[in-house]
Amino acid sequence: MEQRKTAFVSDFDGTISDDDFFAYTTKTYFDEQALAPWRAFLAGQKTHFNALKEMFAQIHAPIGDFHALIETIRIDPDLEKTWQVCRKQDVALYICSAGNDYYIRRLIGNLLQKYNVTLVSNKGEYAPETGLVMTAPAEDYPYYDQDVGISKVKLVEKLKSERYFVVFAGDGPPDLAPAEKADIVFAKKFLLDACRLRGIKTQKFESFKDILTYFEGV
Numbered sequence: 001m002e003q004r005k006t007a008f009v010s011d012f013d014g015t016i017s018d019d020d021f022f023a024y025t026t027k028t029y030f031d032e033q034a035l036a037p038w039r040a041f042l043a044g045q046k047t048h049f050n051a052l053k054e055m056f057a058q059i060h061a062p063i064g065d066f067h068a069l070i071e072t073i074r075i076d077p078d079l080e081k082t083w084q085v086c087r088k089q090d091v092a093l094y095i096c097s098a099g100n101d102y103y104i105r106r107l108i109g110n111l112l113q114k115y116n117v118t119l120v121s122n123k124g125e126y127a128p129e130t131g132l133v134m135t136a137p138a139e140d141y142p143y144y145d146q147d148v149g150i151s152k153v154k155l156v157e158k159l160k161s162e163r164y165f166v167v168f169a170g171d172g173p174p175d176l177a178p179a180e181k182a183d184i185v186f187a188k189k190f191l192l193d194a195c196r197l198r199g200i201k202t203q204k205f206e207s208f209k210d211i212l213t214y215f216e217g218v
């Protein structure tokens with residue numbers, strides 16, 4: 001019998017990292033006034049993408065300071081071991097993020113290359129003059145989403161249509177739709193509660209140690 005192909009798709013913020021980049025930047029750079037775009041998003045007056053774009057463009061710190069902040073973001077210590085085990089099993093690896101690739105590449109760009117991980121995300125570019133400029137993919141991009149820039153569910157659906165067995169890990173609201181389509185779901189925080197509410201089966205997920213244990217046992 002043909003062995004089934006597996007893909008492992010993971011969210012980044014709050015899943016691979018301990019907390020959202022948005023939370024880190026809010027603590028360091030944003031006062032009440034700077035948070036106005038976020039309030040507009042919560043009130044339904046702005047898309048998630050436009051709110052983040054406007055907020056991040058307000059960061060004008062010297063580049064060294066901005067990078068130093070990024071380096072305080074904690075990455076799960078078992079991420080690399082998990083990807084290592086996945087590569088040995090020929091599991092296709094993806095990060096799918098509605099954030100942007102600037103801080104993701106700075107934090108784990110070397111691991112993305114080393115383990116051949118495909119990063120599906122909005123683009124980010126930083127200069128103190130412009131702030132962190134976020135760009136969504138073009139509308140004809142296969143995983144485009146009008147609200148958050150990147151559609152995680154479209155990626156999961158594409159993989160399913162290519163007969164992949166999809167393992168998904170996430171924590172936040174944009175992770176619910178892909179979790180509904182995935183074959184195995186590792187969920188924490190908001191996503192765990194949302195999955196339980198909808199009867200979506202989830203695996204124990206406190207850290208990547210649990211995901212590592214899963215792949216070691218496959």
Ligand SMILES: [Mg+2]
Pocket residue numbers: 011012013014015170171172
């Ligand atoms: Mg997240």
